[in-house]
Amino acid sequence: MTATVTRTEAGRRDGGRRLVDRVARVRELGIVVALGLLFGVTGAVNPSFLTYASLRDILLNSAIVAMLAVGQTLVVITRNVDLSVSSVVGLSAFGGALVLADHPGVPIPVVIAGCVVLGALCGAVNGLLVGAAKVPALVATLGTLYAFRGIDFAWAGGRQVNAADMPEGFLSLGARSVLGVPLLALVALVVLLVVGWMLGNLRAGRELYAIGSNPEAAVLAGIRVRRRIVAAFVANGALAGLAGVMWAARFGTVDATVATGKELDVVAAVVVGGVAIFGGSGTVYGAALGALLLTGITSALAVLRVDALAQTAINGALLLAAIVLDRVLALRVAAALRRRRFHDPAEPDDRAEPDDRANPADPAYRADPASGRTADGS
Amino acid sequence: MAADLARTARRWEGLILVLLVGVSVWASLGVDGFANGSNVSFLLLDTTEIALMALTMTLVIVAAEIDLSVASTLGLSCAVLGGLWNAGLPIEAIMPICLLVGALCGAFNGLLVTRLGLPSLAVTIGTFALFRGLAYVMLGDQAVADLPPAYTSLATASIGPIPLASVLVAVLAVVAATLLHATGLGRSIVALGSNEEAAYFAGVRVKRIKFWLFVASGVMASLASLVYTFRYASARADNGVGLELAVVAAVLLGGVSIFGGRGTLPGVLMAVLLLGVVRNALILADVANEVLNFVTGLLLVASVLAPNLGAVWRRRTSPQVEGKSVS
């Protein structure tokens, strides 16, 4: 019982190989490939798809969904979900537009801030229901999805706010470009980078991953779980509020039905972006790429003169293709890594790899399309 | 922890039952036109499709998966029915084909989930669009309405105040409840929903069971499509848009855990009825639609919140039962 022997030396590093591994393991690889395919093929068929004006439109189109996807990621990482975002967007869009139309004296930044606060409040309701009252997130936010929309309807009472009612300075926010990049896309980009950095480099951000990865262990590790979950929901709500004003500025015509049903688009973007729906892994970059892919598909179909009746089907098929591609790539990469490690035992062991075939006993099986790549989300 | 859950579940069904009875009594006394045969009959009939799909959705969610494509499968099946009817096939031949289409849709979901190990939420969001899109491809913008009266009247027929369609629901509910709560397969479903890996280690054929659950879900969706088409005498590609959320909401209200492994069919059926009764009574009472949605949302949240708050409150007041009691 006293023999002291070590296992084979495992921790050695080999710079070049490690870099290749790193690239191969990048969580978002599959979706980047899918994006490349989409733009490549569409551009080849119709080069106007790749013109500056067209790319600018696609960026603009994806800005709002991308921002919602970033917010949703915060929540999904903690093993929760927020289905009520679309209703929050609607509420905030209508509220903002109404203030702008009926009280032209209120400065635009104040209105924007107000919408963000409104969204944050909605998020706080969700957060308290989930974090403090322990209502499963899906149930809670399905409930508030109906409830917030109900408030929106009651508030609007059939009223519509039109472009002519809102100040020109506000509407131009939805269309203006800075250095050739649309302002809305820029806002979304800044949000993306800030949230991405926070998730990767702040203790609070890492704690969100920890909570989603193993909620009970998070409590034992002394993480203030409740506070973090509420914070995630509040942040998501605030982003949805911001997305709401962006919506009003972009589309100009606002009534109580704004963004109805968009929650599924957002969840789809997040899932396609490789964020594990059961929490603990995935990045906001992936989610944003997912949003870009989804809007890219819609735009491509519109440009490709695809028969209108077939669009929905093709949209669904491409979405599935993207998920499958991502998964297959992940399996291939993992299998290749395992084989190589076998022939080169000095490589550190990575036992999180998925098996060649899905296997319920395989830790990766239950997780997202491609777990078993990088461990931490950044 | 788990003992607590089990007790909550028991309490939960109790809660839903109390609510159901309470709302019904209130509506019978306070709302004109609620407590008469034709309204009750209509109310029951109106929950048919949701009830049918909720049966299999319960099984799927207990197995820790989800099927968001049910409403689209329903739409596709309707479109197939319409298309074949236009092509002149006899309706008796079309119906089995529709069920087959539903089975294929379910099998497609099932294969992607079990063979590739993809999360079912992602897969069925994809097929949600795909199946609906195929319905449009199939039937385009046509509406097929000249369906055989023998069948359309059968779909709305009733024995006393009980619609025939509800009898169908009742029979299938008994089958599903027996399956889930009294057979080995049901035990396996609960186990794999709670801990898939342990179930696999215990020899449960995890993948096979999941696959067939998705198939069942598809078949049930197309069965619901038959009821839907005949009931409304209209086959269109956009039939049943948005029903999936209603089904999921009913299942969750019925106390099924979205994380799998927990939930009962009686609870779900009561929840379906509760939602139907509330809607019907409120509409009859001329409550505005926005309030209706608000109430639906509130009901969903409150049904979970109430027992939780109770537990939190008891913990505050007496630290003695802070942990979980075994008794």
Add this chain to the structure above:
Amino acid sequence: GTTKSDVAQQSSASATAAASSAPAADPNAPLKQGLKIAFLPKQVNNPYFTIADNGGIEAAKEFGGEGKEVGPSDASASSQVSYINTLMQQKQDAIVISANDPNAVVPALKQAMAAGVKVVSYDSDTAPEGRDVFVNQASPEDLGRTEVQLLAEQIGHKGKIAVLSATPNATNQNTWIDFMKDELKKPEYKDMELVKVAYGNDDDQKSFTETQGLLRSYPDLAGIISPTTVGIAAAARYLSDSPSKGKVKLTGLGTPNQLRKFVKDGTIEAFELWNPADLGYLASYAAAALASGQITGAEGEKFKAGKLGEYTIGAKGEVLLGKPTVFNKDNIDKFDF
């Protein structure tokens, strides 16, 4: 087995049976007091229907009745059926409905009619056996043709045009589009080509993307017709910020309030619409006339509709509201709806 042809025979037989048993109308019967009239739009909280139904409720007040608006918040046929059933339970005198699915609501409506409820359809018709009278906002033929004429004038009868519609299943839009296609066959439009019908699903974002797609895939597009209020607003918003503003002409159906800004800034030259408030108003009177026994819905019967004057029921029980108004820079400020 049961096939399509058996059914066709059966239903024609039953149709003739029903037609023979219509009660006679009494054109001089006074409008009953206290009539309960319910408006069932495709969707509540939709600004267009809110205006229309308020017009109808206004009318009900005028003739001493009681109007209300109920309905689903999703534009689906199945939820409309729930409402028809409850309205029947509530023993309303008449239902004024804009059908989400012309067929799916029929069984329920028939049941209601059998229980003595009068049914008027407006905006979007049901199958004829499901209602007594259809109040048509404008003849579809008129609408379809005038839209093409409006656009043709703006683009000088030359160039590629496209249509941005609502959903592929929208009954109204599809009829109008058929008449547009028919109009385009006339020789004066020989230089115009309808290149695509796109569907924005009455969703802001989708309509936006589809407009972009049209401009991308047809760089030489001359004009767009969008016969839906959501579509035209989204297309106008997109065009107003794009280099194509003023170059690609846009017309269609929209409300003046919605499009005022775009008419003033030159994105849109002219578009048209009927007055939705008048539509509801007329439907309300038609319902009252039916419920009072003034009319039965047969061709040639006449009834008075308050401030709008007298109307005659046309073929297939249709009442036509009148010609739509064309809005442009000069007259738009006179309207507020």
Add this chain to the structure above:
Amino acid sequence: MNETPVLSLSQVSKAFGAVRAVREVSLELFPGEVHALAGENGAGKSTIVKILSGVHRPDSGRILLDGEPVEFGGPADAQRAGVAVIYQEPTLFPDLSVMENIFMGRQPRGRLGIDRRAMRAGAAELFGRLGVHLDPDQPARGLSIADQQLVEIAKALSRQARVLVMDEPTAALSGTEVARLFGVARTLRSQGCALLFISHRLEEIFELCQRVTTLRDGAYVAEDLIAGITPDDLVRRMVGRELEALFPKQETEAGEVALKVRRLTREGVFTDVSFEVRRGEIVALAGLVGAGRSEVARAVFGIDRWDAGSVEVAGRRLRPASPTAAMAAGLALVPEDRRQQGLVMDLSIERNIGLAGLADVRRGPLVSRAAERERARDWAVRLRLKFARLTDAVDVLSGGNQQKVVLAKWLARRPSVLIVDEPTRGIDVATKAEVHRLLSELAGSGVAVLMISSELPEVLGMADRVLVMHEGRLAAEIPRADATEESVMAAATGRSRG
């Protein structure tokens, strides 16, 4: 000793509903001392640990920190007071890297947020002290139980706490790692740290600890200086009676070959593994942690796919990657990770026991609850399971009792080939003897038993033959007569080919 204890419990009690898990127990932890907590399964040891760590609030009694009463509102409070805990069951974040698991909530910060380099270095340094070779960047998902346990140890060490509480840290470890851990623990002790140590391996208590507190059925029995008692005394205090010999393996005649594994290979995991197990035989599979023993067992039972080779049961080749086929052929596997693989924690005891044998408790198409309960009760009694009701979720059982449920589940199937992976992990001495008697009895009745164990005394006491694995290959086959600690360890560490 007249110092004040750093942390002490005074007359604490804790009940879970009707179960009185801890009754008026007092305990004092002194700096520079390793204090052992001994008791049978379900005696209340882990409950004490959870009281010390702030997870449970005691119903009565006080916690004293440096002689002052404190209240721990939650784990965060205890951590702030300088208490670090290794829980009985690993509490890792599977999606995060090993280093983040160690430093969660306390990551070193640089100018731009978390300083990964410093974190990596910190983890590497901790692993160095423990002598393990884990990649700090590797995700925790998929770590073997032993590696998880090592990460937990590293995590607790990284807190540099004044009090270190270890709830069965060695249960999944083999001799080498245990020795390392003890080395580290002694260093901490000499630095003035107070340690609480729990283990069912009595020799470990005697090797490491200075003082031992014994619990029986939640109640305090005695506190002794280790120097003053013998293992037999300790067992008597725990069990309340004398125990018969620990490893009563009876000699049996080995019958025909029941399990034959030929040249089994799973790339990157194990290579060219061949062996056979005869009816009536107990074959032990020994080796260091990570040698690939569990992986072989998983592959044989059909959990994992293998790349080459074959498995035969009673002369018939087994379909690969199908646990159902393996079960039909008479195989049973008691897996090493009971929480993940062995049990469905939310289900009741009887359902868990019934899960692997649903076909046996059927009446027509329906499950007979009576038969299911009968079967569960029978095995619960035979394994001396400590439980309140059979309908309780296994979640509320103590760790050792959970292990018994897993055993019951598989034994109830009456397998002809039984593979047990660490069957006595976390099981108390008395029950361990019971399990050994059972295995021996099974072998006697003609069952072929393959036993994976990291506990050398168990291996030596039970096995007719010892197979030793080293780095994914079979390094040696040692017959009972030649099996000694030295010969097995030599093969396990690759120093000799047996």
